[in-house]
Amino acid sequence: MVPGKWERSIFLLVLLFANASGAYVGINIGNMMSNLPSAADIVSILKTQQIKHVRLFDANHQMLGALANTGIDVMIGIPNDQLLRIGNSRSEAADWINKNVAAFVPETNITYIAVGNEILTSIPNAALVLVPAMQFLQSALVASNLNSQVKVSSPLSMDMIPKFFPPSTATFNSSWNSVMSQYLQFLKNTGSPLMVNAQPYYGYIKGQGIYPLEYALFQPLNPNNQIVDPNTNFYYTNMFDAMVDAAYYSMQSLNFTGLPVIVTASGWPSQGGANESDATVDNAMIYNSNLVRRVLNNSGTPSQPTTAVSTYIYELFNEDLRPGPVSEKNWGIFFSNGTAVYSLSFGNQAVSNPNPTGLVGVFCVANPSADSNALKKGLDWACGPGEANCTAILPGEPCYDASNLVALASYAYNDYYHRMQASGGTCSFGNTAMISTTNPSHGSCVFAGSSGPSNSTDSSSAFGPSISYGFAQKLQLLCLALILQIVLCYLFDI
Numbered sequence: 001m002v003p004g005k006w007e008r009s010i011f012l013l014v015l016l017f018a019n020a021s022g023a024y025v026g027i028n029i030g031n032m033m034s035n036l037p038s039a040a041d042i043v044s045i046l047k048t049q050q051i052k053h054v055r056l057f058d059a060n061h062q063m064l065g066a067l068a069n070t071g072i073d074v075m076i077g078i079p080n081d082q083l084l085r086i087g088n089s090r091s092e093a094a095d096w097i098n099k100n101v102a103a104f105v106p107e108t109n110i111t112y113i114a115v116g117n118e119i120l121t122s123i124p125n126a127a128l129v130l131v132p133a134m135q136f137l138q139s140a141l142v143a144s145n146l147n148s149q150v151k152v153s154s155p156l157s158m159d160m161i162p163k164f165f166p167p168s169t170a171t172f173n174s175s176w177n178s179v180m181s182q183y184l185q186f187l188k189n190t191g192s193p194l195m196v197n198a199q200p201y202y203g204y205i206k207g208q209g210i211y212p213l214e215y216a217l218f219q220p221l222n223p224n225n226q227i228v229d230p231n232t233n234f235y236y237t238n239m240f241d242a243m244v245d246a247a248y249y250s251m252q253s254l255n256f257t258g259l260p261v262i263v264t265a266s267g268w269p270s271q272g273g274a275n276e277s278d279a280t281v282d283n284a285m286i287y288n289s290n291l292v293r294r295v296l297n298n299s300g301t302p303s304q305p306t307t308a309v310s311t312y313i314y315e316l317f318n319e320d321l322r323p324g325p326v327s328e329k330n331w332g333i334f335f336s337n338g339t340a341v342y343s344l345s346f347g348n349q350a351v352s353n354p355n356p357t358g359l360v361g362v363f364c365v366a367n368p369s370a371d372s373n374a375l376k377k378g379l380d381w382a383c384g385p386g387e388a389n390c391t392a393i394l395p396g397e398p399c400y401d402a403s404n405l406v407a408l409a410s411y412a413y414n415d416y417y418h419r420m421q422a423s424g425g426t427c428s429f430g431n432t433a434m435i436s437t438t439n440p441s442h443g444s445c446v447f448a449g450s451s452g453p454s455n456s457t458d459s460s461s462a463f464g465p466s467i468s469y470g471f472a473q474k475l476q477l478l479c480l481a482l483i484l485q486i487v488l489c490y491l492f493d494i
Contacts, residue, residue, distance in 0.1 A: 023295050023308035025346055026053030026075070027333075028265055028315040031060070032322050035336045039066035045316070045338060046072060049346050055264060055312045057117065059100035068107035075112035075264075075312070076100065078133070080123055083116045086136060087129025093136030094143065102144045110150055113137060114195060114264065118157035120176050130154060131182045138190055153187060155195040155264040156247075164203070164246035166229040167236070167303065171253040184256040196247045197265040199314070200239035200287070204278070215239055217268075217283060218290030220420045226385075234302035237385045240266065240294065245303045260307055266291060267314035269327035270341050279327040285342040288313055288333070292346060297387055305384065363436045363449050364417035364427035366409035371432075375409045378429035382412035386425075389415055392445065399445035409433075410440055411447065418448035 029042065037045075039062040046054065047070065055075040056063055067074055078086060078096070086093045101110055115134050120127055134152050141147040160180075161170050172180050187194060204216035214221055218238045221227070226235045227242075236242045240263075247261050268287035272279025291311065300307040318332035318341065333344050366375055383390035392399040393408045401407045413433045417425055427433045441450045 023298050023310045024053050025051075025292050025295050026055060026073070026310070026312040027051055028055045028057070028312050029063070030057060030315050030317065030319045030322075032319040033317055033336045034320055037317075037336060037338060039063045041338065042316070043067060043070060043072075045334065046070075049344075051346050053310075053312065054316075055112075055114065057114075059096075061100075061104075064100070064104045064108050064110075067109075068104070071109070073109050073111045075114055076110055077114040078116060078137075080116045080119060080126070083119065083123075083126050083133055084129055086115075087126070087133030090136045090139065093133065094140040097137060097140035097144060097146075101141070101146060101150060105146065105149065113150060113152045115152060115154040117155050118159075118197060119154060120173075120179065121157045121159045127176065127179050130179065131186055134183075134186055138186075147190070151192040152190065153192045153195045153262075154183070155197050157197055158199065158203070158243055158246075161246050161250050164243050165236075166231055167234075167242050167245035167249050168229050168231040170246035170249045172250045177254065181254055184251060184254060184259065187259055188256060193260045193262040194247060194251065195262050195264045196244070197314075198240060198243040198247075198263045199266055200243065201268050201278075203239050203243065211239060213278065213283075217286050218294055219286070220386075220425045229302075232303065235381060235385045236302060237387075238290075238294070240291065241301045241385075244309055245301045248301070248303055261309060263309060263311040265314040266311055267331050269330045270318075270332075271326060271330040273326040276325060276327045279330065281342050284331075285344065288344050292344070294387070299384065299387070302385065360449060361437055361439070363410075363438070363440055363447055364414045364433050365436045365440055366406045366413055366429075367432055367434050368406050370406075372405055374430055374432045375405050378432045379405070379409040379412050382409075382416045382429065386412075386416045386420070388412045388419065398443065407440075411445075414440070414447050414449065 027046075039060070042063065043066045045051075052071065053073045053075075054067070055077070057077040058079050059076045064074070064076070082096075086096055101113070104110060115130065115137065116123075116126070119130050134154065137152050138147065141150055141152070158164060160172050160176065162173055164170050184194070186192070200216040204211055204213065211227075212221065213219075215227060215237075216239045218240065221237065226237065228235055234245075236245075244261055244263065251257065251259055268284040269276070269279040270281045270284035291313065295309060295311045298308045299305070301309065313333070315331050315333075317334050317336055318330050320329050320336070322328045330341075332341060334340055366378070382388040390412050391397060393411050394400060395402070399407070399411045409429075409432070413427065413429055417427045417433075419425070421427075427435050439447065439450055441447045
């Protein structure tokens, strides 16, 4: 039997579900400070903040001991000044694994080894031993039967990509092509991710006004004035996604695909010098709050929509001993005495108040006379880059209506509008949307802006018959957009 349209849709959905993976937010813990808290105090902060993933820049035994039996996943680092020794000696690498990994697992859940930090751009003379060091460490993990649990990689600086926009044309610095090819081949052979330190703060500062601050801070731009890659027509609503996609395209330029990216450092400084006016507490809180929300919605990037981007915030504490400008010392969420620089929740902020703006009785809905292709484009944008929560319009959910594209788009438009209106989001979507005071809720399908479910029992509401609430699924937001796109393409032949 030849599968029908709906069966093919379901098959594709199953494939997407199988490839879906949840992302997490972790945090970097540096130690360049005058009064470093004890390991026990640091772990206490991690537990209070419900932080489940940490990155250490070394393999401090006190920290590794304190992290034992906590359920916290640990990335340990090999400092740059140890790289030459390990990269030149297989026995040194094996000794390092025995002392710093094998001695602590399984009580301490070590999951990654970060070999150096930004080696190629900070100490290029060590480039020739980077891959050998990784290979020696991998061999030692295999000998200890730990290679399935612990993956080896090395964080890169975005400086390795001279021009990250447009992402589709991004490439690694060609002078490192030989090393990068060996490095990427190692990652592919071992199933390890590419590690990148993606810091939009630096991209914004170096841009000298090219990019709006809102773009760097994950704040919404006007839907009619998005930043678009001219080669792919992908919309980029934030600089973080552009940087991650630049890493994917740079790998692709060397003929490597399928390697996931983990962002090993991303944050924003809370204080700067006289010429660092954008390093403020407000901007740091906005950036990191939006970063947490962005990561935990489990969406991918425009070029890799089904691959979520786990990220480690930089960083837990301000490091007053770091060299450089004032901003370099002030990336922390906490002061060294344990008091917070600003409030930041590591909880799942992707789930939010259905009526965060307080605009009760105001709805952003699709224009029924709009072109169906334009509506579909607006729907894809809202559920993807716009980060609307589109779970309720999936098959089996309360607002799903397979025969009504206007209804699906209306729910997505309205959710985006109520989430983003207070920070500049508009009800436009290429002139396919309009403001309405008529509550489109029906049955158990409740639109943001409603004071509660509609009292109407009319099964033929303005957006078609209601559908009983099915089994709720928490899915990746951008994956939702792809799922909807597949279903719509088959059902509406567009």
